Structure formats: structure tokens, C-alpha cells
Amino acid sequence: MNISSILFYAISALILGAGILAVTSVKIFRAAIWLLFSLVGIAALYFWMQVEFIAAIQIVVYVGGIVVLIIFSIFLTQNSGKEMVKPAIGKVIFSALAALLGTAFVYNLIVHYEGFKYISAKPFNSNVEEIGTQMLSTTSYGFILPFEAVSMLLLAAMVGCIVIAMRPNNEVETNTINKTENN
Amino acid sequence: MNMQEIPLTQILFVSTALFFIGMYGLFTRRNLITMLMSIELMLNSVNINFIAFNKYLFPDKLDGLFFTLFIITIAAAEAAVAIAIIINLYRSHNSIDVEDATEMKY
Amino acid sequence: MSNYFYILWIPLLPLATFVILGLFGRKYLSAIAGLLGTASLFSSTVLSFVAANQYFFVDGKVNGVFQKIVAFKFTWLEFSPNVSIDLGMIIDPISVMMLVVVTSVSLMVHVFSLGYMKGEERFATYYAFLSLFTFSMLGLILSSNIFQVYMFWELVGVSSFLLISYYFNKPSAVAASKKAFIVTRFADLGFLIGILILGFYGGTLDIGLLIERFTSVNSAQYISITGASFLGASMLTWGLTLLFIGGAGKSAMFPLHIWLPDAMEGPTPVSALIHAATMVVAGVYLVARMFPIFSMDEAALHIVTYVGAASALFAAVIACTQTDIKRVLAYSTMSQIGYMMFALGISKNGGEQGLGYMASMFHLFTHAFFKSLLFLGAGAVIHMVHSNEMKDMGGLRKLMPITHIAFLIACLAIAGIPPFAGFFSKEEILTAAFHENKIIYGIALFTAALTSFYMFRLYFNIFWSKEAPAANHAQADHGQEAHASHGEGPWVMKLPLLILAACAVGVGFVPFSQLVTSDGKALETHIDIVFSIAPVVLSVLAILLAARFYKNQNGRSDKMAAAFGGLYTAAYKKFYVDEVYIFITKKIVFPFIGQPIAWADRNIVDGFMLLLAKITAKISESIKGLQSGKVQNYALYFFGGVAALSILFIYIWK
Numbered sequence: 001m002n003i004s005s006i007l008f009y010a011i012s013a014l015i016l017g018a019g020i021l022a023v024t025s026v027k028i029f030r031a032a033i034w035l036l037f038s039l040v041g042i043a044a045l046y047f048w049m050q051v052e053f054i055a056a057i058q059i060v061v062y063v064g065g066i067v068v069l070i071i072f073s074i075f076l077t078q079n080s081g082k083e084m085v086k087p088a089i090g091k092v093i094f095s096a097l098a099a100l101l102g103t104a105f106v107y108n109l110i111v112h113y114e115g116f117k118y119i120s121a122k123p124f125n126s127n128v129e130e131i132g133t134q135m136l137s138t139t140s141y142g143f144i145l146p147f148e149a150v151s152m153l154l155l156a157a158m159v160g161c162i163v164i165a166m167r168p169n170n171e172v173e174t175n176t177i178n179k180t181e182n183n
Numbered sequence: 184m185n186m187q188e189i190p191l192t193q194i195l196f197v198s199t200a201l202f203f204i205g206m207y208g209l210f211t212r213r214n215l216i217t218m219l220m221s222i223e224l225m226l227n228s229v230n231i232n233f234i235a236f237n238k239y240l241f242p243d244k245l246d247g248l249f250f251t252l253f254i255i256t257i258a259a260a261e262a263a264v265a266i267a268i269i270i271n272l273y274r275s276h277n278s279i280d281v282e283d284a285t286e287m288k289y
Numbered sequence: 290m291s292n293y294f295y296i297l298w299i300p301l302l303p304l305a306t307f308v309i310l311g312l313f314g315r316k317y318l319s320a321i322a323g324l325l326g327t328a329s330l331f332s333s334t335v336l337s338f339v340a341a342n343q344y345f346f347v348d349g350k351v352n353g354v355f356q357k358i359v360a361f362k363f364t365w366l367e368f369s370p371n372v373s374i375d376l377g378m379i380i381d382p383i384s385v386m387m388l389v390v391v392t393s394v395s396l397m398v399h400v401f402s403l404g405y406m407k408g409e410e411r412f413a414t415y416y417a418f419l420s421l422f423t424f425s426m427l428g429l430i431l432s433s434n435i436f437q438v439y440m441f442w443e444l445v446g447v448s449s450f451l452l453i454s455y456y457f458n459k460p461s462a463v464a465a466s467k468k469a470f471i472v473t474r475f476a477d478l479g480f481l482i483g484i485l486i487l488g489f490y491g492g493t494l495d496i497g498l499l500i501e502r503f504t505s506v507n508s509a510q511y512i513s514i515t516g517a518s519f520l521g522a523s524m525l526t527w528g529l530t531l532l533f534i535g536g537a538g539k540s541a542m543f544p545l546h547i548w549l550p551d552a553m554e555g556p557t558p559v560s561a562l563i564h565a566a567t568m569v570v571a572g573v574y575l576v577a578r579m580f581p582i583f584s585m586d587e588a589a590l591h592i593v594t595y596v597g598a599a600s601a602l603f604a605a606v607i608a609c610t611q612t613d614i615k616r617v618l619a620y621s622t623m624s625q626i627g628y629m630m631f632a633l634g635i636s637k638n639g640g641e642q643g644l645g646y647m648a649s650m651f652h653l654f655t656h657a658f659f660k661s662l663l664f665l666g667a668g669a670v671i672h673m674v675h676s677n678e679m680k681d682m683g684g685l686r687k688l689m690p691i692t693h694i695a696f697l698i699a700c701l702a703i704a705g706i707p708p709f710a711g712f713f714s715k716e717e718i719l720t721a722a723f724h725e726n727k728i729i730y731g732i733a734l735f736t737a738a739l740t741s742f743y744m745f746r747l748y749f750n751i752f753w754s755k756e757a758p759a760a761n762h763a764q765a766d767h768g769q770e771a772h773a774s775h776g777e778g779p780w781v782m783k784l785p786l787l788i789l790a791a792c793a794v795g796v797g798f799v800p801f802s803q804l805v806t807s808d809g810k811a812l813e814t815h816i817d818i819v820f821s822i823a824p825v826v827l828s829v830l831a832i833l834l835a836a837r838f839y840k841n842q843n844g845r846s847d848k849m850a851a852a853f854g855g856l857y858t859a860a861y862k863k864f865y866v867d868e869v870y871i872f873i874t875k876k877i878v879f880p881f882i883g884q885p886i887a888w889a890d891r892n893i894v895d896g897f898m899l900l901l902a903k904i905t906a907k908i909s910e911s912i913k914g915l916q917s918g919k920v921q922n923y924a925l926y927f928f929g930g931v932a933a934l935s936i937l938f939i940y941i942w943k
Binding site: 091094095098101102105109 | 932
């Protein structure tokens with residue numbers, strides 16, 4: 001029972017506890033903050049697993065981007081102080097049962113799977129230099145193509161967001177302007 | 184160094200539990216933004232899975248790591264688009280309760 | 290295949306005319322429609338005369354026996370290697386004779402209609418229908434497969450329907466055409482069942498093969514069909530009787546005769562063609578075509594004989610009382626066809642005993658000419674007087690000389706006065722009857738006397754009894770037009786009358802017994818002067834009686850009618866046969882058969898379908914709540930499905 005195990009259990013407790021609170025909290029802002037804690041916990045788990053790069057990315061993108069985005073949208077769409085509507089009790093019980101049964105089912109499969117008992121002895125080299133070389137290489141194990149594809153995706157997502165969230169007034173104004181110009 | 188003490192299955196337990204917590208939130212929550220938060224939890228559980236498998240079973244390759252990277256990227260894009268949709272929905276329905284958007288009813 | 294292949298053109302030319310006039314006639318060709326129809330039929334007539342010449346006088350005979358030649362055969366629909374519906378053309382004495390008859394009479398009618406139907410708006414349609422009818426009749430005559438006969442049978446029925454209801458604005462014409470079609474269709478049910486029975490036991494639908502199989506007592510088919518029996522009669526009797534029922538419907542034998550008088554609603558040339566000379570003899574033709582099989586079965590022949598004789602007498606009695614000239618002629622037709630039927634019925638197959646067959650065909654031949662002449666003459670009279678009733682006519686002999694002479698010749702022919710054509714053919718029938726069955730002979734003799742009586746009653750009433758409804762009557766109707774010959778019609782209406790009158794005189798001298806007999810061999814016949822005195826004397830007496838009553842207008846005919854009292858009324862009302870039919874259909878068939886079936890159809894059959902639909906609707910109503918529009922519910926269903934599938938695949942179905 002060395003320190004790393006204790007650390008692992010602590011981090012897991014944080015992740016799961018914050019997650020449960022995020023999905024059951026009745027105040028929306030609190031839920032967002034519990035989500036934030038959960039994500040930070042996951043970053044800590046990555047640090048513990050010695051993939052620091054991913055941990056950093058997690059904090060920068062998830063915590064610093066997505067959670068902030070969520071908080072902005074909470075501000076934009078409703079009063080954040082009010083309490084949210086509680087769901088019907090039947091639905092709560094049913095979903096809780098579904099979740100518990102699902103967990104049990106999948107964990108049962110995992111525990112009985114033979115392949116997870118074997119642990120490879122090779123060292124895990126995950127420094128940034130290695131990551132960068134592999135991501136942009138075109139030979140085997142190179143990820144240049146997904147990299148480019150993801151950039152296109154990001155572009156499309158950006159444009160899409162703007163178009164979807166645009167105020168409809170602009171379109172009406174341009175249409176009327178066009179009509180008057182044509183007449 | 185920590186691989187002997189913490190077997191793979193325990194990390195997988197964490198990710199599984201996180202996944203189903205997210206699923207519970209998806210089924211239960213009525214607010215669209217909290218549903219989005221639950222989805223983010225589910226995506227993160229998958230990330231933990233990938234990293235764990237990569238580290239424990241295939242340490243000479245970095246595939247899992249890259250997948251995780253891409254999933255984070257795509258999750259970010261998806262969250263942005265989802266927020267845009269929520270804002271659009273808020274404008275037409277003046278509420279972001281998922282039970283108020285039932286136009287696809289029979 | 291032989292050198293008779295050109296006969297195929299004889300029916301095809303009218304068919305082409307029908308198609309062309311039917312599609313383009315009304316709009317583009319109405320001016321020349323009549324000429325086109327007549328021209329195409331003229332070619333068919335010429336071809337049929339050439340064929341007759343070739344068959345009868347050049348090469349039809351082999352060793353003194355006229356052959357049945359199958360000139361053309363095309364397998365159309367094959368049910369099994371043995372049973373198939375072929376389209377074929379059979380050339381034998383009766384079919385060649387009928388070719389000549391049908392085409393010549395049709396040609397005369399075409400020419401007559403050029404004048405009679407002039408000015409009609411649907412002139413081209415009329416000629417199209419006439420061509421359709423001619424094609425169907427010719428096809429019927431030439432058919433070598435009994436199902437092909439049935440097809441053309443129905444086509445003839447359709448053409449008759451179209452032509453009777455030509456004046457479709459008259460409700461009586463429409464009702465008459467429906468009656469004709471329904472009655473003949475009802476009889477055709479029997480015909481079809483008869484075909485099926487014969488086809489089933491004979492193993493084929495080809496006429497030649499059927500005759501071959503059923504006429505030899507030792508063949509397997511004959512044994513099986515006479516062995517099987519149903520309600521006491523062998524299947525052969527049933528098959529032939531049902532076949533005869535179909536023929537009786539088309540030939541207006543009692544009790545399926547009710548359509549023929551009403552069919553006179555059609556234009557008179559149509560009556561001349563269809564309901565006098567050609568379509569109504571189709572039943573006789575059918576029995577003659579299947580005669581070798583009929584002659585194997587006594588019971589069927591008895592039925593044919595008695596039905597024919599009864600119809601002949603029945604119709605003759607009714608014809609004595611009718612006042613519409615076309616109705617008189619219709620009943621006269623029914624009577625003469627009765628003659629042909631019973632002549633076939635008393636005949637045997639082959640040699641001397643085949644006299645009845647030959648006599649029947651001879652009578653068919655001569656009857657076609659003088660009956661169509663009678664109808665065309667009546668048409669000329671109706672064209673002038675604009676009415677069908679005898680009371681509007683009288684003394685027309687001065688106004689219509691040519692029609693008068695032609696009509697007189699035809700009446701003399703039908704009365705059986707030598708040397709006109711009817712004498713020879715009736716003579717043969719009476720001879721055959723005398724030798725076979727004295728009762729039938731007695732009926733035939735009495736009916737012959739009645740025939741002369743009512744025909745001359747008709748003649749005197751039209752041309753003699755009163756003074757002419759003066760010439761000013763005709764001119765008053767047609768004001769300014771000073772047609773010198775309007776009274777009688779243009780020359781196109783007189784020419785056919787003259788030609789047919791010449792035929793009515795000369796056709797008796799055709800050596801028919803050398804050409805058309807039951808087995809193809811020539812039959813020696815001679816005129817027995819002593820024997821033929823009796824019918825001639827009776828006919829002359831009847832003519833004189835009719836002259837006494839009807840030549841001048843006097844009260845003797847009315848006193849005679851009063852003397853007969855109830856019989857006269859019954860005959861005038863056509864023995865109430867129509868009323869019986871109406872009673873049966875309205876009181877029995879409709880409420881007890883028609884209405885229950887209709888109720889079952891509406892409620893049970895339709896109800897079942899509606900029930901299926903209602904059940905489907907109910908089910909869909911109950912499960913449509915699943916599509917609630919709520920995304921979370923959909924997610925729950927999704928999860929449920931995945932869980933179920935995964936448990937299924939992992940634990941249960943390894």
C-alpha cells in the first residue's frame with residue numbers, strides 16, 4: 001500500500017464523487033463547478049499515469065475552454081440562481097437502476113476477461129518530443145492524416161457555430177435591403 | 184512503478200463507473216446544458232480507458248494517446264456546436280427544458 | 290397448309306375495316322365510310338366465291354368424299370401438351386357454304402345501308418360495327434378449336450349488342466340490347482360448361498380430334514364419357530345438352546327466345562344481317578359442326594328435335610297475331626330455325642339417313658336469302674312509311690313496285706311454293722321427317738301451313754288491304770324535296786332487293802345434296818311429286834285463306850280473332866313468357882339469391898377487410914405513444930435495446 005495507490009484511490013474518489021454531484025445537483029452553477037472538479041481530477045489521474053502532455057491538454061481545453069463555455073451559456077440562457085426542476089421520481093429510480101446494472105454488467109465482463117491480467121514490461125515513453133514526431137510523421141504509426149482531418153473539422157465547427165447561433169435579425173435586414181435595392 | 188499495485192481492472196472500474204454516472208445524468212436531467220455536462224463526463228471516461236490500455240498493454244506504441252488527443256479536440260468542437268444549438272433553441276422556445284422541445288411527437 | 294391459305298383474308302379484311310373505321314372513321318373518313326366497308330366486304334365475298342368454287346368444284350373431293358381440311362393452325366395457349374387453345378381454320382362443306390352465305394348477305398346489307406342509314410351522324414361507327422360483326426361471324430364459321438368457337442361466339446354477341454343499341458338514345462333499344470346480351474350470355478354459361486365437359490373427357494379442345502375420339506365406340510374417351518354419369522344421364526348427354534343450350538340461346542329457341550323480338554329495335558338492315566340470316570343460325574351451325582358427336586347420343590338428339598319442333602310451332606302461332614311487321618318476321622325466323630334444328634335432330638350420321646342434316650343445311654342456305662330479302666323489304670317499307678305497325682300501311686303496291694315484287698317472291702319462297710327456293714329445302718326436311726318420326730312430320734306440316742298463312746297475312750296487310758295512304762302523305766312529310774323515287778328509296782336500296790330476289794328464285798336449283806352432306810359423300814335425292822303435293826296444297830290453301838281475310842279490309846279477321854278468344858289473346862301476348870321471366874327474376878332470384886349474396890359481400894367480405902384495417906389502426910394508436918418527442922425517452926429505449934442485445938449475445942447465445 002504505497003503512496004501511489006493511496007494517491008490513485010484519492011483521485012478516483014474525487015472523480016467519481018464530483019461526477020455524482022455534477023449530475024444530481026439542483027443548482028446549475030454548482031453542477032458546472034462540480035464538473036470542473038471532476039475534470040481536474042481526471043487531469044490529476046493523467047498526471048499519476050505519467051502522461052503529462054495529455055494532462056496539460058485536458059486542463060487547457062476541457063477545464064479552461066469547455067467549462068468556461070458552459071458557464072457562459074448558463075449566463076446567456078437563464079437565471080443561474082434559481083433551482084432546476086427535479087425530474088420525476090420514477091425516472092430517477094429507473095435510471096439509477098439502469099446505471100447500477102450497467103456498471104455491474106460491464107465490470108463483471110472486465111474482471112473475467114483474461115487479457116487484462118497480462119501487463120507488458122516495456123517502458124512507456126510519452127514525452128512531448130516523441131508525441132510530436134509521431135503525430136506529424138507520414139511513415140507507419142504516423143497520425144498526420146487524422147491531424148489534418150481534425151483541423152478541417154474544427155474549421156467546420158467554428159463556421160457552423162457562428163451560423164447556428166447568429167441572430168435572425170441580420171438575415172431579415174439583408175433580405176429587405178436586397179429587395180429595396182432590386183426595386 | 185505503479186503498475187504492480189494498481190491493476191488495470193481498477194482503472195477500468197473508474198472509467199466504467201464514470202461512464203454510467205454520465206449516462207444517469209443523461210437520462211435524468213431536464214436542462215439541456217446539464218445534459219451536455221453529462222456527455223462530457225462520458226467522453227472523459229473513454230479517454231481514461233484509452234490511456235490506461237495504452238500504458239498497460241501496449242506501451243511501445245502511442246496510439247491510445249493520440250486517440251485521446253483527438254477525442255479531446257473533437258469534444259471541444261462538439262461542445263461548441265451544442266452550445267450554439269442550445270442558444271438557437273432558447274430563442275425559439277424561450278426555455279432550455281428538454282421536455283418543451285417535443286415537436287417530433289407523433 | 291395448302292393452297293387454301295388465302296381464306297384467312299376473308300375474315301381479316303372486315304377486321305381491318307373495323308379497326309380503321311373504328312379509330313378514324315368518325316373524324317376523317319365519314320364521307321367514304323360506307324364505300325370503304327362495302328368495298329372491303331366485296332373483296333371478301335369475291336374471295337369466298339373463289340374458295341367455294343375451288344373447294345366444291347376443283348379439288349375438295351378426294352375419292353368422292355369432301356375432305357375436312359385444316360388450312361391453318363396456330364397454338365395460342367397451351368395448358369398441357371394435349372390440351373391447348375389453337376387458332377385454326379377448318380375448310381369443310383358447311384364452313385365454305387356458310388362463308389358464301391355470310392359474305393353475300395353481309396354485302397347486300399352493306400349496300401342497302403348506304404341508302405337506309407344515309408344522313409346518320411354515326412354512319413362510320415355503324416359500318417365499323419357491321420364489319421366487326423362480319424369478322425366475328427366468319428371467325429366463328431372457320432374455327433377449328435371449340436374454344437375458338439366460344440371466343441367468336443362472344444364476339445358475335447358483343448357486336449349484336451352494339452348494333453341493337455345503335456340508337457342509344459332510345460331507352461327501349463338500350464333495354465333490348467341488354468336483354469339480348471344477358472339472355473345469350475346466360476345460355477353461354479351452359480356452352481362453356483359443355484365445352485369443359487367435352488374437353489375434360491376428350492382430352493383435347495380441337496374439334497377434329499374430339500370428333501375422332503368420340504365417334505369410335507372403342508376409344509378410351511368414349512368409354513369414359515359414357516361410363517361416367519350424373520343424375521342418371523351420361524356425361525356425354527350432359528355435355529352435348531349444355532352445348533346445345535348455348536346454341537339454343539343464340540338461335541332463340543324456346544325458352545331462350547325472348548330477346549329476338551326485342552332485338553328488332555335495332556336498324557332494319559342490322560336485323561336482316563344478324564337476326565335473320567347469320568347470327569341466329571350460329572346455334573344450328575354449332576350442332577351441325579359437332580354433329581358426329583351428337584349422333585352418338587340418342588338423348589341429346591331427342592332434346593334437339595323436340596326443342597326445335599316446339600319452337601317452330603310456338604313461334605308460328607304467335608306470328609299469326611302480331612301487328613309489328615318486324616316482330617312478325619322475328620317470330621318467323623324463330624320458326625324457321627326451329628325447322629333447321631329438328632331436321633338436325635332427326636338425322637343420323639352418314640348415307641341415306643343423313644338426309645336430315647343435308648336438309649337442315651339446305652334450308653339454312655335458302656332461308657338466309659329469302660329472310661334477309663324479307664327484312665330488307667320491310668326496311669324499305671319502314672323507310673317510306675316511318676312506322677313499324679301494320680295499321681299504318683296498306684296499298685303500298687302502287688307506291689313501291691320493286692319492293693312489292695321482291696317481297697312477294699320472298700313470301701312465296703318461304704311458303705314453299707315451287708319453283709322458289711323454299712320449296713326445295715322444305716321438301717327435303719319434310720321427307721326426312723316423314724321417314725323418321727311421324728309426329729314431327731305432323732307438326733312440321735301444320736307449321737308450314739301456319740307459315741304461309743301469317744306470311745301472306747303480312748304481305749296483304751302491307752301491300753293490299755287499304756288504299757294507299759295517298760302520295761300526298763309522303764310528299765307532305767318531305768315538303769320541298771321532289772324526289773321522284775323517294776317513296777321507295779334510292780337505287781342502292783333497290784339493288785340488293787333485286788339481287789336477293791333473283792337468289793330466292795334460283796338458289797333452290799343448286800345441287801346441294803351433291804355438295805353438303807353429313808359425311809362428305811354425295812347424296813342422291815329426288816323430288817317425290819306425290820309426296821310434295823300435300824305441303825304445297827296446304828300452303829296454297831293457307832294463302833287463299835289469308836287473302837280472304839286480309840286482301841280487303843273487312844271484319845272477317847276480327848271475327849276469327851274473337852272466335853279463338855283466349856287463345857288469340859294469349860298468342861298476342863306472346864304466351865306470357867316474358868311475364869314468367871320477370872316473375873322469376875324479380876320475385877325469386879333477386880330476393881332469395883341476389884340479396885343474400887349482396888349482404889354477404891357487403892358485410893362479411895368487406896367487413897373482414899374493414900376489421901383488419903380497424904385492428905391495425907387500434908394497434909398503431911396504442912403504440913404511437915412511444916414516439917413522444919422527448920429525447921431522453923429515446924435514449925432510454927436505446928439503452929434498453931443495447932442492454933438486452935448484449936445480455937442476449939454474451940450470456941445466452943454464445
